[in-house]
Amino acid sequence: MECRIVLEFHDLLYIINLLSMKKSGGVILLPLPKKYFLTAATSEGKSELTAFDGALLKARVGNTNLIRVSSILPPGCEYEPDLVIPPGSLLPIAYGYIVSANPGEKIAAAVGVGIKKNSFGVIMEFEGTCSKEEAEEKVTAMVEEAFEMREIELDEIKVASCEHVVQEIGCAFAAVPLWY
Amino acid sequence: MECRIVLEFHDLLYIINLLSMKKSGGVILLPLPKKYFLTAATSEGKSELTAFDGALLKARVGNTNLIRVSSILPPGCEYEPDLVIPPGSLLPIAYGYIVSANPGEKIAAAVGVGIKKNSFGVIMEFEGTCSKEEAEEKVTAMVEEAFEMREIELDEIKVASCEHVVQEIGCAFAAVPLWY
Amino acid sequence: MECRIVLEFHDLLYIINLLSMKKSGGVILLPLPKKYFLTAATSEGKSELTAFDGALLKARVGNTNLIRVSSILPPGCEYEPDLVIPPGSLLPIAYGYIVSANPGEKIAAAVGVGIKKNSFGVIMEFEGTCSKEEAEEKVTAMVEEAFEMREIELDEIKVASCEHVVQEIGCAFAAVPLWY
Numbered sequence: 001m002e003c004r005i006v007l008e009f010h011d012l013l014y015i016i017n018l019l020s021m022k023k024s025g026g027v028i029l030l031p032l033p034k035k036y037f038l039t040a041a042t043s044e045g046k047s048e049l050t051a052f053d054g055a056l057l058k059a060r061v062g063n064t065n066l067i068r069v070s071s072i073l074p075p076g077c078e079y080e081p082d083l084v085i086p087p088g089s090l091l092p093i094a095y096g097y098i099v100s101a102n103p104g105e106k107i108a109a110a111v112g113v114g115i116k117k118n119s120f121g122v123i124m125e126f127e128g129t130c131s132k133e134e135a136e137e138k139v140t141a142m143v144e145e146a147f148e149m150r151e152i153e154l155d156e157i158k159v160a161s162c163e164h165v166v167q168e169i170g171c172a173f174a175a176v177p178l179w180y
Numbered sequence: 181m182e183c184r185i186v187l188e189f190h191d192l193l194y195i196i197n198l199l200s201m202k203k204s205g206g207v208i209l210l211p212l213p214k215k216y217f218l219t220a221a222t223s224e225g226k227s228e229l230t231a232f233d234g235a236l237l238k239a240r241v242g243n244t245n246l247i248r249v250s251s252i253l254p255p256g257c258e259y260e261p262d263l264v265i266p267p268g269s270l271l272p273i274a275y276g277y278i279v280s281a282n283p284g285e286k287i288a289a290a291v292g293v294g295i296k297k298n299s300f301g302v303i304m305e306f307e308g309t310c311s312k313e314e315a316e317e318k319v320t321a322m323v324e325e326a327f328e329m330r331e332i333e334l335d336e337i338k339v340a341s342c343e344h345v346v347q348e349i350g351c352a353f354a355a356v357p358l359w360y
Numbered sequence: 361m362e363c364r365i366v367l368e369f370h371d372l373l374y375i376i377n378l379l380s381m382k383k384s385g386g387v388i389l390l391p392l393p394k395k396y397f398l399t400a401a402t403s404e405g406k407s408e409l410t411a412f413d414g415a416l417l418k419a420r421v422g423n424t425n426l427i428r429v430s431s432i433l434p435p436g437c438e439y440e441p442d443l444v445i446p447p448g449s450l451l452p453i454a455y456g457y458i459v460s461a462n463p464g465e466k467i468a469a470a471v472g473v474g475i476k477k478n479s480f481g482v483i484m485e486f487e488g489t490c491s492k493e494e495a496e497e498k499v500t501a502m503v504e505e506a507f508e509m510r511e512i513e514l515d516e517i518k519v520a521s522c523e524h525v526v527q528e529i530g531c532a533f534a535a536v537p538l539w540y
Contacts, residue, residue, distance in 0.1 A: 049322055073448065087299075088300045120423055124409060149413065180209045226505050230484075244432060245452060245454075270452055
């Protein structure tokens with residue numbers, strides 16, 4: 001049986017997009033993320049994992065399936081701070097986190113994104129028993145070192161961080177979600 | 181050269197599926213898992229990694245490429261206990277595990293899936309040096325806390341767990357594979 | 361509005377490829393990797409994460425987004441030692457690594473790929489405070505144990521390894537990137 005497909009313009013665009021994914025030989029890859037934002041949040045929980053879960057929720061990624069990546073900003077990936085990720089999505093994400101069950105302990109997490117125009121960028125993560133400011137300094141130095149290693153000039157660094165004084169079981173989480 | 185594509189009904193369905201993946205602008209995402217099951221198993225091995233590998237094999241995911249996710253049941257994802265995953269597949273999976281090289285030690289792992297009709301669900305993982313029953317209690321409480329945090333009512337919890345007394349090097353593994 | 365799609369032969373091939381991805385019901389999966397190589401490298405850094413980053417760079421995967429997998433060589437996956445991965449790519453990869461901040465300590469990492477014709481293979485990873493040779497022996501024994509567990513005969517083992525004497529903060533990294 002022959003079948004005629006009726007396509008509207010945006011469907012046609014989508015097919016073209018699919019076709020443009022291929023390399024010679026018709027190869028399919030995991031799709032390259034196109035958008036990102038920075039986020040950081042802290043939470044208490046009754047267990048280590050639910051403290052982590054609470055921090056993810058406050059960081060607006062708690063209802064997704066985090067796939068941890070290590071950790072490059074793809075070329076052309078655009079900053080979009082108000083991104084909403086649909087529930088259940090498989091979400092590539094670079095993150096640092098610390099969970100502590102020591103009441104009174106100060107914990108912090110930070111992420112830094114080093115950006116170079118017309119190039120990929122580098123993401124660094126840090127977590128420790130320190131202040132938010134110290135975490136930011138550390139992660140900034142790490143991004144600078146990553147650019148030195150690559151002999152690339154750094155145009156801009158974006159940083160997100162958070163700190164928390166543990167009540168019972170606490171988590172500090174900082175992340176760069178990569179999305180489509 | 182013009183080319184007419186002859187499509188059968190299931191191919192057409194597939195194209196429609198592809199088209200439904202897009203968002204405005206023709207964006208391609210990592211595909212959302214549609215099926216899941218719960219599994220748990222234990223094993224001995226000559227090393228920590230081969231004990232882990234043995235537990236994966238008994239849990240029916242040993243010949244796949246586990247991509248660990250953190251850990252939401254996608255909306256519409258259906259329970260299919262007899263799923264067979266093709267060898268080598270990239271398999272999104274939420275799991276907890278413990279490896280021990282202390283002979284005589286009891287180890288356990290459990291996963292819990294909190295389910296809400298017409299919504300996403302939440303998956304929790306637990307591992308520890310305890311009994312299977314204790315692991316189940318812990319993971320159940322974690323699922324309940326996750327639903328409280330989200331202010332969603334819980335329709336049902338599914339749990340899988342296992343325990344093992346270590347002989348030389350042992351592993352307890354519990355997981356929720358997410359598949360297509 | 362009706363629309364006729366004009367496809368060249370390689371575009372048609374691509375569509376066929378897409379269609380061959382489906383299983384009954386028109387399901388889309390994460391695409392199965394088709395190529396792999398082995399790599400190992402060491403580096404110093406000012407922090408643990410930048411030492412790791414430096415080792416990734418020397419191992420030719422430093423500008424990609426590593427998605428750690430556990431760890432099967434997909435059936436039909438071909439050895440291609442000179443593969444170049446585009447910057448920013450989501451790269452499924454099996455790896456072992458060790459980071460040490462103990463000056464003078466010898467650290468090593470190794471990966472082994474067990475290969476069986478017309479079947480999937482098994483990848484094992486090892487890291488420790490030992491020599492490169494010891495790491496290779498350990499990972500080889502782990503691959504052999506993995507094949508025994510599966511009752512599959514082993515045709516060939518490929519191994520990559522590295523060792524490093526820590527100056528300030530050092531990393532040894534060994535990996536099997538899986539690509540398309």
